[in-house]
Amino acid sequence: MKVVLTACAYLSVLTTFGIVLILIFETLRFFGKVSIVEFLTSTAWSASFSGAQAHYGILPLVSGTLLTTAIAIAVALPVGLLAAIFLSEYASTRLRRWLKPALEVLAGVPTVVYGYFALTFVTPLLKGEVVPWFAPVAGLPVFNALSAGLVMGVMIVPTVASVSEDSIYAVPRSLREGAYALGATKREVATRIVVPAALSGIVASFVLGVSRAIGETMIVALAAGNQAHLTFNPLVSVQTMTAYIVQVASGDTARGTLTYQTIFAVGATLFVMTLILNIISYWFVRRYREAYE
Amino acid sequence: MTDSSAKIAQKGASRTDFKTSTSARHAVDGVFAVLVFVATIIGLIVLAGLVIDIVSDGLPRLSWQFITSYPSQILPQTAGIYPALIGSLWLLVLTGLISVPLGIGAAIYLEEYATDTWLNRIVEVNISNLAGVPSIIYGLLGLGIFVNLLAPITGGKSIISGAATLSLLILPVIIIATREALKAIPDSVREGGFALGATRWEVIRSHLLPMALPGALTGTILALSRAIGETAPLIVIGAATYINFTPASPRDDFTALPIQIFFWIEQAQPEFVQLAAAGIVVLMVVLLLSNSAAIVLRNRYQRRA
Numbered sequence: 001m002k003v004v005l006t007a008c009a010y011l012s013v014l015t016t017f018g019i020v021l022i023l024i025f026e027t028l029r030f031f032g033k034v035s036i037v038e039f040l041t042s043t044a045w046s047a048s049f050s051g052a053q054a055h056y057g058i059l060p061l062v063s064g065t066l067l068t069t070a071i072a073i074a075v076a077l078p079v080g081l082l083a084a085i086f087l088s089e090y091a092s093t094r095l096r097r098w099l100k101p102a103l104e105v106l107a108g109v110p111t112v113v114y115g116y117f118a119l120t121f122v123t124p125l126l127k128g129e130v131v132p133w134f135a136p137v138a139g140l141p142v143f144n145a146l147s148a149g150l151v152m153g154v155m156i157v158p159t160v161a162s163v164s165e166d167s168i169y170a171v172p173r174s175l176r177e178g179a180y181a182l183g184a185t186k187r188e189v190a191t192r193i194v195v196p197a198a199l200s201g202i203v204a205s206f207v208l209g210v211s212r213a214i215g216e217t218m219i220v221a222l223a224a225g226n227q228a229h230l231t232f233n234p235l236v237s238v239q240t241m242t243a244y245i246v247q248v249a250s251g252d253t254a255r256g257t258l259t260y261q262t263i264f265a266v267g268a269t270l271f272v273m274t275l276i277l278n279i280i281s282y283w284f285v286r287r288y289r290e291a292y293e
Numbered sequence: 294m295t296d297s298s299a300k301i302a303q304k305g306a307s308r309t310d311f312k313t314s315t316s317a318r319h320a321v322d323g324v325f326a327v328l329v330f331v332a333t334i335i336g337l338i339v340l341a342g343l344v345i346d347i348v349s350d351g352l353p354r355l356s357w358q359f360i361t362s363y364p365s366q367i368l369p370q371t372a373g374i375y376p377a378l379i380g381s382l383w384l385l386v387l388t389g390l391i392s393v394p395l396g397i398g399a400a401i402y403l404e405e406y407a408t409d410t411w412l413n414r415i416v417e418v419n420i421s422n423l424a425g426v427p428s429i430i431y432g433l434l435g436l437g438i439f440v441n442l443l444a445p446i447t448g449g450k451s452i453i454s455g456a457a458t459l460s461l462l463i464l465p466v467i468i469i470a471t472r473e474a475l476k477a478i479p480d481s482v483r484e485g486g487f488a489l490g491a492t493r494w495e496v497i498r499s500h501l502l503p504m505a506l507p508g509a510l511t512g513t514i515l516a517l518s519r520a521i522g523e524t525a526p527l528i529v530i531g532a533a534t535y536i537n538f539t540p541a542s543p544r545d546d547f548t549a550l551p552i553q554i555f556f557w558i559e560q561a562q563p564e565f566v567q568l569a570a571a572g573i574v575v576l577m578v579v580l581l582l583s584n585s586a587a588i589v590l591r592n593r594y595q596r597r598a
Contacts, residue, residue: 245432
């Protein structure tokens with residue numbers, strides 16, 4: 001019986017090997033046809049063209065990914081952190097018991113639903129088509145990085161909030177009471193004592209949020225569009241790495257073609273980026289964790 | 294308190310000496326209290342907005358006919374979601390059959406058998422790392438291995454390829470949930486069993502598994518409902534868009550609810566977008582049902598504990 005159970009556990013290692021091998025294998029075949037220098041430095045991505053017009057520079061896809069990620073984090077980090085402070089420092093135990101699962105529902109909504117929401121509600125809202133007197137960005141195109149990023153930010157709020165809250169909650173009472181005894185107010189205790197003491201967990205939640213945003217697919221595929229631009233303007237359509245993979249995969253792509261290999265090369269880039277972030281987060285928590293008795 | 298946190302606290306205090314005006318400080322406190330509250334409910338407001346938006350778009354289109362009809366590329370009026378619903382149910386059952394035994398087995402090994410060797414530490418780090426891999430990467434794995442390499446067994450872009458891909462995706466979640474449930478069982482249960490002469494496996498089968506099951510099941514159902522909502526990996530392995538038959542075996546081509554919804558949104562014409570909203574309502578009802586099952590289980594479990 002033990003052998004069977006051991007095999008189950010080692011299957012996970014096999015999964016990782018599978019991912020790494022398949023990405024390396026197809027990416028190497030891709031680099032057999034496209035030079036690695038072109039891939040890493042060219043500023044144009046037009047893989048759907050053929051011949052001399054085809055460019056395989058990953059930078060526009062990376063910039064699209066970083067742009068939507070930055071918008072999402074600009075929403076998720078402050079909102080998630082403040083929510084974590086509220087849940088841990090301000091909310092009563094009963095309110096907390098209700099609010100935490102309610103917030104977690106946000107993380108359970110399928111991303112295709114968020115994509116629908118971003119495309120059919122948030123973009124029209126920002127353009128002023130929903131509420132006539134409210135039009136912050138009147139000339140917004142149908143596909144844009146802004147609404148995709150904003151909705152993605154809301155999706156990530158529970159991740160940031162719950163990881164931050166765990167570490168804020170773990171700060172011992174004595175630290176708070178010490179500050180109160182010195183005459184600090186509740187906000188001063190929260191922002192100057194508790195948050196600095198819980199910083200390692202907060203940074204980990206931030207890195208985790210970035211990693212979720214980079215790998216997020218359906219929201220950007222639906223709402224950010226399919227035009228690979230090297231730009232950091234949130235008001236135009238961009239294509240992320242994940243959206244490109246979806247665009248190619250939803251058409252018919254035969255195995256062994258260059259197009260088939262591009263999605264693995266893009267996937268490998270994405271995998272390396274999220275892996276680095278996960279390692280940073282893991283390392284940061286271990287290195288800077290405050291241990292309290 | 295450790296040195297570094299003492300330093301942080303010191304720096305915070307010396308940088309901004311407390312203002313002497315208490316009323317001003319309390320005023321800022323009031324603003325801050327409102328701010329943190331707003332930040333907490335902002336997510337819930339968006340959630341409410343999302344549900345209202347989708348229900349108001351989709352409900353007029355929702356009917357029994359919608360649930361029992363096949364999709365159509367030209368006639369949105371008569372299009373339905375039947376094959377996608379059946380496809381999702383197939384995926385749910387097969388994914389459950391593959392991932393639950395594997396996940397629970399792996400958790401039992403790691404919690405009850407594994408000793409602290411470097412190999413087992415790699416397995417542990419690896420599992421938490423896999424949980425952070427984007428779902429679309431699992432799609433690429435499924436495309437490379439289940440769809441292409443194992444095509445003679447799986448039949449290519451089939452239900453079983455989809456279920457296998459989703460299983461690998463949710464395995465880390467199931468393993469982590471089951472381990473938590475096993476960890477919560479006091480050692481006295483194990484020792485009692487051993488004292489009566491039971492082998493490790495007998496203790497696991499007769500006591501640990503039944504005790505851990507509710508907790509493990511809750512995590513498993515949550516993981517499975519995540520699998521039902523997953524779109525990206527299924528698109529990558531090449532799930533079909535339009536299917537005008539009901540899949541009859543695991544090796545058949547298939548479509549699933551989120552895929553159908555995605556392609557309806559992509560059609561851009563308002564009639565199709567409305568179909569997408571109606572599809573989302575169906576998907577959300579399926580998710581709500583499975584999540585309620587998880588909550589009922591959890592509550593029963595907590596009462597007994």
